[in-house]
Every structure is written in C-alpha cells, then in structure tokens.
Amino acid sequence: MKRNFWRKVISGVAVAFMLTGMIGCSDSSNTAKEGSSSSSNKKVELKVGTWAGAQELKEFQAIVDKLNQQAKDYHLTIQSIPADYYKKIQTMAAAKQAPDLFWLSQEYIPMYAKLGVISPIDEYVKDHPEVNLDDYFEGPLKIGEVDGKLYGLPWINQPVMLYYNQTLFEKYGVELPKPNWTWEDFRKAAIKLTKDTNNDGKVDQFGTVVDGWPPIALWIWTYGGEIVDKDGKVRIDEPEAIEGIKMFDQLINKDKVTPSKTQAQNTGGPEMFKTGKVAMFFGGAGDDLEKQIGDAFKVGMTKVPHATKEATFSWIAATVMSSTTKNKEVAAEALIDLTNAIHEWKILPPTKSDLTNVAKIRPDKAYAIDVIKESSTISRGFNNQDKQNELDTAIWQQLYEPILLGKKSPEQAAKDAGNALRKILGQ
CATH class of the missing domain: 3.40.190.10 (Periplasmic binding protein-like II)
Structure with a gap:
C-alpha cells in the first residue's frame, strides 16, 4: 500500500474547524452553485473530485469520457487534486464549492456526514436496477454508513x-x-x-x-x-x-x-x-x-x-455526493454509474460479482484470486468516528x-x- 497508515496529514480538529460552516448547508435555498444548473434540453454539469494524477488520471479520464458519451442527463468534468487533496476539498467545502461528487477514504466519511458536507444516498440506491447492495462485501459497504444512513458507495476494497x-x-x-x-x-x-x-x-x-x-x-x-x-x-x-x-x-x-x-x-x-x-x-x-x-x-x-x-x-474509499449539488437525483445517478464503472478498472472492487473479473484485468493476480476472495469476505475498515x-x-x-x-x-x-x-x- 502506498501510504504509512499512522501518519496523518491533517488532524481531525483542524478539519472540523474548517468545515463547521458547512453544517446545515443542504438547505435548498443555499444549494445553487456554478456549473450545476440544468434545463430541459441541457445536461446537468457535474464536477468529480479525485486524487488521481499522472497515468491514473488518464485512465480515470477514459472512464469518464465513456460515461459522458452514454449519459443522457449529465456531463462529468474531472477536478484533479493530486496533492493536498483533503486540505483543498475542505477549503472548497467550507466555501460551499465542493465538487458535486468526490472520493473519500473511509476515515473521513463520518466527519463529513455529521458536518453536513455530504448527503445520504439511501433513497437513490434503494431498488435501483444498477445497484445491488447485497453484492457488496459487508466490510466495504459498512464504512459508508453513518447513524443508519448510507453516504457513499465504495469503489475499492484493498484487503x-x-x-x-x-x-x-x-x-x-x-x-x-x-x-x-x-x-x-x-x-x-x-x-x-x-x-x-x-x-x-x-x-x-x-x-x-x-x-x-x-x-x-x-x-x-x-x-x-x-x-x-x-x-x-x-x-x-x-x-x-x-x-x-x-x-x-x-x-x-x-x-x-x-x-x-x-x-x-x-x-x-x-x-x-x-x-x-x-x-x-x-x-x-x-x-x-x-x-x-x-x-x-x-x-x-x-x-x-x-x-x-x-x-x-482493508483500505476502502467511496464516491460521495456533496450536499450543495443542486440536482441530487441526477448527481446520484452519475454517482452510481461512475462507481460501477470504476469497479471494472484495474483496482480491486468491493463487489463479489466484479471481483471475478480481476484475473482478466490484472493477470499478475490470477494465482491468488481464491485467497483474495476469502480475504475480501473477512475484510473490514475501522468503526470510524x-x-x-x-x-x-x-x-x-x-x-x-x-x-x-x-x-x-x-x-x-x-x-x-x-x-x-x-x-x-x-x-
């Protein structure tokens, strides 16, 4: 893993201080923001925040380009933040200018949820034909839950x-x-x-x-x-x-x-x-x-x-939706499409069905697919606070x-x- 787990760039206190102004920001009277408006004959413009850079950014861009070609209701634009990702996301969130969709690693989800920076997505994923929550491994799915609500769909499970x-x-x-x-x-x-x-x-x-x-x-x-x-x-x-x-x-x-x-x-x-x-x-x-x-x-x-x-x-990250995005229904649709598409990328997906494709995507892992599946079943994140x-x-x-x-x-x-x-x- 490309990280020293116990060394944190930003303390929780500093983050909470920066984001306090976001509490209650999901009020509809405050949700309009540049780039998120739409009309009956125009796709909703949505920004996607990611820490991907260099070659990974090119690969991620290819995924987004393909979705944009297929999508009827939205158009995605990548906002790449390869350095100081959380510091910059927090600054944007405090100014109510966070990307409509963005990535969060597991330890940040409870804080962002409780401060009102991100929106729950239960109503959008429930009974959605492209979302099968039972297909997710239990550990990865649980890191997106805060106080009984689901705030993100995991896109990677790295046991x-x-x-x-x-x-x-x-x-x-x-x-x-x-x-x-x-x-x-x-x-x-x-x-x-x-x-x-x-x-x-x-x-x-x-x-x-x-x-x-x-x-x-x-x-x-x-x-x-x-x-x-x-x-x-x-x-x-x-x-x-x-x-x-x-x-x-x-x-x-x-x-x-x-x-x-x-x-x-x-x-x-x-x-x-x-x-x-x-x-x-x-x-x-x-x-x-x-x-x-x-x-x-x-x-x-x-x-x-x-x-x-x-x-x-397991190192787990999820796609989340900003509470300030104007058209949440369309943004949620894009979140689902984007997350499902990432599951077919080079990383290890958090879903049982997509894990079967890993041997094709990553031939170097073919010898260990069985134990990776077993480990995914017992993988988990922290009971994050x-x-x-x-x-x-x-x-x-x-x-x-x-x-x-x-x-x-x-x-x-x-x-x-x-x-x-x-x-x-x-x-």
Whole structure:
C-alpha cells in the first residue's frame, strides 16, 4: 500500500474547524452553485473530485469520457487534486464549492456526514436496477454508513494480505504459509527466516517487517478484540485486544523478527521485501509487487494469520455526493454509474460479482484470486468516528510507536491508548 497508515496529514480538529460552516448547508435555498444548473434540453454539469494524477488520471479520464458519451442527463468534468487533496476539498467545502461528487477514504466519511458536507444516498440506491447492495462485501459497504444512513458507495476494497518469498521458504526448508495460519505459525516461520546470512554478527534477513504498517487492528481484531466498537465504545484496553497487542510486541521486541523502525523506514518495508531482505510482507491485495519483483524470486500470497477470529484490515474509499449539488437525483445517478464503472478498472472492487473479473484485468493476480476472495469476505475498515484522525494519532503516539521502540509494555500501551481515546470521544 502506498501510504504509512499512522501518519496523518491533517488532524481531525483542524478539519472540523474548517468545515463547521458547512453544517446545515443542504438547505435548498443555499444549494445553487456554478456549473450545476440544468434545463430541459441541457445536461446537468457535474464536477468529480479525485486524487488521481499522472497515468491514473488518464485512465480515470477514459472512464469518464465513456460515461459522458452514454449519459443522457449529465456531463462529468474531472477536478484533479493530486496533492493536498483533503486540505483543498475542505477549503472548497467550507466555501460551499465542493465538487458535486468526490472520493473519500473511509476515515473521513463520518466527519463529513455529521458536518453536513455530504448527503445520504439511501433513497437513490434503494431498488435501483444498477445497484445491488447485497453484492457488496459487508466490510466495504459498512464504512459508508453513518447513524443508519448510507453516504457513499465504495469503489475499492484493498484487503491486507500476507505476501511471502516462496524462494526463501524453500531454501531454508520452512513450510509455506497457508490460509489457515495462526499467529503462532507465522511467528515460528518468521523466527526460522530471520538470519545473519553473511556471518558478520548482524541480522540482515528478517522474517517480516513492522514499521508503522500494518495497523495494530490486524492483531487486535484477530484476537477477538476491538479498538472502538460499532457503538463508539473504546475497547482497546480490554483483555482480547491486549492479547493481540502482546503478539505484536512479541514479534518486535522478543523474537526480533522485524528490522528496527529506523532501519525499516530508511529502506522501506516494500523495498526490503522486493530485495529479499524480508521473507513476509503485509501488503494490499492490489499492490503490484509481483510485477516489480519479476523473476527475482517466486512470490506467494495468502490470508493474514489469525488467532480466535479471522479478519483483515482493508483500505476502502467511496464516491460521495456533496450536499450543495443542486440536482441530487441526477448527481446520484452519475454517482452510481461512475462507481460501477470504476469497479471494472484495474483496482480491486468491493463487489463479489466484479471481483471475478480481476484475473482478466490484472493477470499478475490470477494465482491468488481464491485467497483474495476469502480475504475480501473477512475484510473490514475501522468503526470510524467523526474524530477518527485524532484517534489514529493517539493510537500511534500512545501505543504503536512506543511498542515499536520497546518503550512500553503491551498492558501499559493499551491503558494509555484507551485513556487517550476516551478523552477524545468524551467517555
């Protein structure tokens, strides 16, 4: 995945401050805006906000061009914001000039919904012939729900998978990872694959890499715990969650099967995997590691390990509709058409039916389609809150980084993180 999950560009407080003026902006008397008017003989002009840039923007433009040729009621114009996307979207929203449709990654949806920046789409997708909500994997669909209303249709579901260097496993006679692997299985293999290959007294090959990625939820959820549950209750310091954090700590500080934070971040986890310095890597199902590695070694992919429960974190984004768009019915139609079209793009779709086409779109993933399907079924996002960015920052500062640096025990880190999260949420 092309992101360090725990580093946020914009804090939730700053975002909320910028957007406060948008509360109640869905009033029809304030919704007219330039470029959104229509007449009986003119298509509704709609702007689409995206962070796509360079080659991805060209591919996205081709999708939009095709839709514009087919559409009878609307015409889409892309508004590309490849840098400082959220800062610029927030500025436009505060001025009531947000694009009619735009992309939001999962952690921003609750905040934008509660501030009135985006509109619910339930009435438009209900019984729509081109929308089958039952076809969506449960995890991706749920990230668009806030207070019982649906605010967006997901266009990508990127579950975290376990990539492994099959060549290294075979070289050292270690059993290949299986879909039913437990964390203990993973741990044993990682220990066997952590080696000083040149006998200079320093480890130069590691079983895995943990450097701020993957998120701690991968351990907490698979031990039956939660960080914040669906009702907004903080549970990161409960026994199940602590058991997951203990395994996280075990791998880093006791077994030492991962490079140090500095070493990993200086080189980069993906780069260490691609150069054979790391045997197992947690990456997104749609990452192009296979293409980048080429013939250097044989790559395998399977589900992430588990303890008492199978689960995996997924990077999910949705198409949403601005509350200031004038013709919501037409904008919703465009949202549906656009999202469905993106499902046929190169990314991994959040729908069961479209996932069957991935092998054709991405031949490099054909070998792993079955485990990608299984992972999509157990994939999920966070139980996102309107202050999700603040929560993520607190988890990094109070738990993830301290354990990464060996400065806190799992119990103390969980306690500190729990207290910090409750303070943010007013519990």
